[in-house]
Amino acid sequence: GKFCFFNTVREGDCVTYASEDDTDRQLWVQAIYRATGQTHKPVAPSQPAAQRISSTQMHKMAGEADKAKRAGLEEFLHADPCQCDHVALFRRLQLLTLDYRLNDPYTSLGWFSPGQVFVLDEYCARYGVRGCQRHVFYMEDLLNAADKGFMIDPTLIHYSFAFCASHVHGNRPDGIGTVLYDERVRFEDVKRRLKELLMRQITEFRYYFPFGRPEGALKGTLSLLERVLMKDIVTPVDADEVRKVVRSCLEEAARLNYSRIADFSNIEEIVQSDVPTEKKLESIVHLAEMCIEVLQQNEEHHSEAFAWFSDLLVEHAEIFWAKFAVDMLTVLENQPPDVWDSFPLFQLLNDYLRSDGEPCGDLKSCCTLLYSTLLY
Incomplete structure (x- = not known):
């Protein structure tokens, strides 16, 4: 030079x-x-220019050198790049970047900023970090964050999952044909954890995606679940298999949603107590109002995401009402046969069943059997 x-x-x-x-x-x-x-x-x-530096500048430079030495940066500055474990260092860098990003005052949903992406891209290009390693580490960190309660965009996970799946099955998304054993093992573990997370999110869709927010997240979750259930990247998953998983989640969701509402209203405690029948009837009417509100919210905010599984959402509502009918029958059985105190409950349920477009056969049959004697 x-x-x-x-x-x-x-x-x-x-x-x-x-x-x-x-x-x-x-x-x-x-x-x-x-x-x-x-x-x-x-x-x-x-x-020489070095001799013209003022004493203040020299003192400042010495202070910065001491600060770098105390922070441990001097060791990295003088390290031989060929002797460093760049995969481990990159994973540490990416994890710290993600932690910083998730603690931003603005919700990032796990997405890096353009500047952060540039730094990570530059590190991978300079030190040869493989694309599959980068994305599988990213998914592991995102899943850990999701387990801690952070909301992660399913589309973001979908991108990394598709890249790793393509690489593991030999499609060379980044031009690298070799698949490391560690990459395959980590990918299979991520796939298992991701399936469990998605099923949990679908089961608790009212709490992971309240009022349909973030917009499109529930629909993206269902799409990602279909991708995770695929055996490879070419053969599409059988529709019946997807429906089986979604049906299982929605059935559990009905039980979970009702149990939380029942616990909130203390209906079980009230039914088993010695409070007057009028108090029990007021509690069951209040519970019915909350059930109707929950199902109307599901229809308003989540039915679009479940458009391909609308019949399963109907089954979800029927299971939900079947759980309610058990508590309702327990309360009404203790009511004298010649009083009309329960008529407001009948009117509330009848108005809902008439206005609701979905069939609820079990609830209708239950109401018909209970009130036919009073009506006739």
């Missing part, structure tokens, strides 16, 4: 030249001076 430099300025543009030594630089300066007819002859500085 060159060791001596000089600058020329023309109409505001500054050009820096380099020469082998100081003598060569002086010859070039004199030649340019004669050729351009300068008024004043350029003179080289009398002392």
